[in-house]
Amino acid sequence: MPTRILPAVGDADAARSLISLLSQLPDAEPVPPVTDSTQLIDTLARLAAESVDELPEVLVVHERIGPVPALELIREVALRFPAVGVVLVTTDTSPGLFAAAMDSGARGLVGLPLGYDELAGRVQAVAQWSKGVRRHLGHGADLFGGAGGTVVTVSGAKGGVGATLAAIQLALAAQASGRSTALVDLDLQTGDVASYLDIQFRRSVVDLAAITDLSPRVLADAVFRHDTGLALLLAPGEGERGEEVTDRAARQILGALRSRYEVVVVDCGAQLSGAGATAVETADTALLLTTPDVVAVRGAKRTVRMWDRLQIRKAEETTVVVNRHTRGTEIQPQLIQRITGTALAGTAIPANFKELQGVVDAGRVHELDHRSTVRQALWALAGELGLVRAQEGNHRAGRGGRGLRRRKE
Template sequence: MNICGENEYLRRAMAAGAREYLVKPFSSNELADTIRRVNESTKRRLSLMGLQSLASPRIKIQKGKIITLFCSKGGVGKTTMACNLAIGLAQSTKKKVALVDLDLQGGDISVMLNINAKGTIADLAQESDAMDMGLIDSYLVPHLSGAKILPAPLSPEQAELINLERVEELLHILQENFDYIVIDTSPFNLAALDAANQILILVTQDLPCVKHVKTNLDILATLGHSDKVKLIVNCAGIESGIKITDLEKSFNTAAFAVIPWDDKVVRSAINKGLPAVMNQANSKVGQSLLDLTAKLAGSPPKSDGKNTEEIPRRSIIGRLFSF
């Protein structure tokens, strides 16, 4: 082991705003305890600084509604859904919507929406001027739907330039100036989870994802966020997948929404840089996403709700849910 290299890595992480570290291998309980300690420490520090309103999501003095999409497993369609929800909200509600890419080491929202970003959240975080809406707006990229986009850093190492306090300040200002803020976040971004009014956890019909989501739910419960969580079954209908009713039993909660799988529609939307809610709104995927958007906005669904009921579902051995 290169001790000098390890020490330099830890030094750089702490300089970037890291508050704790874990040594592999570690258990889910150790991870949950560490996140809870960091969360409580941050709230105490902000309270002493006179910023308790930023640290506590239960003091709801801001205007906007923050919707954070979250799952510690990659490949579940989180970024695709974040883009569709933000664009869908902007189109259907005609209200002010911001889409923030807080997947700081590998965010793809710019690619998904085919936008060229002159500046990113990393550049914004390094501004010496006090953060206000005028400064933030200079970094927001307008989308033809009416939504505004704040892209992720262009390279992974730039994530080190963004600390927790800067993100909390950003979200606080956005809440005062937008009706909806949709966040695509990397695993356990405390600022995005604390500030959220709703946390959408995505799950797919495969066992590795189920395992991740179980751990995610336990950690969110430890952080006191269980009341915010909504379970979204994404890419549903794959024949070999776990039965949706079994997923709901495993998590002891009903799915808030079920989004069907349609590889042709999804890939076409990604490659064209136009979300399904814009480009293929009449497809089953597009209708399901619009229905989810309507639920989040508190409006009646656009479709008759039959699409998700017609998705084929097949079960696997029940013992897979015994962990």
């Protein structure tokens, strides 16, 4: 059976040179190259969604890939697609770089300029390793994990619009449907997830920030297991420590969570940090919560434009959710959609604070009555986003709400 090899290189000349050599390898079947890290992850996720057997045995990552640096990209691939063997092509063949590449999950390293013998030997060895791993797993998608879990971020147009409550209820809905779910508080300075769930915790997301090898055991030690079954990764009790969670650390942490849980809900708050920006950029669906008032809608528009300017996320790839909606308000969801230029969730959350006051004051929002119209709307939103198992086959929201738009059309 031919060995499928996927080249990942951003430079056109380097790509031609690499593909030319790969085509000469015996029993090799190079597939069309990918030119950046986003395209690579999307391609692997699409193939894994069809079948684990559709994934290439070997991935050749050139050092000129971007925008995510090669070693970070290799780490993400190793976490999400562990049966794909990765070879790094680089001009730096020093022991230090070799060790860093192995720590990131690479199975081999080839120096530049490329030589046929070295490339052939390394690719063949990695291909044999990959095929052995797949035989060991028995081609079982349940062990492999495929494309990994779905990541949904919830951001607020401004403070106080209800982003944390929404994130908690979305996570609870997913968990209640039987999907393993993690809830991450990336509102690093002012996160309130712990307060809303009335829990005392010892570890937080900061404890993972400086760790380069996030093994399942290390991840489990930092996660708080709630009575509802939710896995919680909380914001630090000392807000100033939030600066320790860099964008690189956030990417690694979310990648590790994605590989372990079917659904990962991230509360990003209303203030943009490097970690929050990374979460929004890499999320399958990015929700922006707003209330139907002038100040909040202006905040939503400002946030959408900022994300676009910083190339975090395009407006059309962001989904606005309207909270505290009433039929009598002058600003209706369709107007908010036109103002922001975003996708619009089909479910609006009604204004009914009386339902919430008791559980919010007690810090037990997970005990919100199932007859509550707010809870019903948020759980319906979870279904609309494809987070609950019952609707998993029919509703899988694409990146930033593209799936929502397609369903409406």
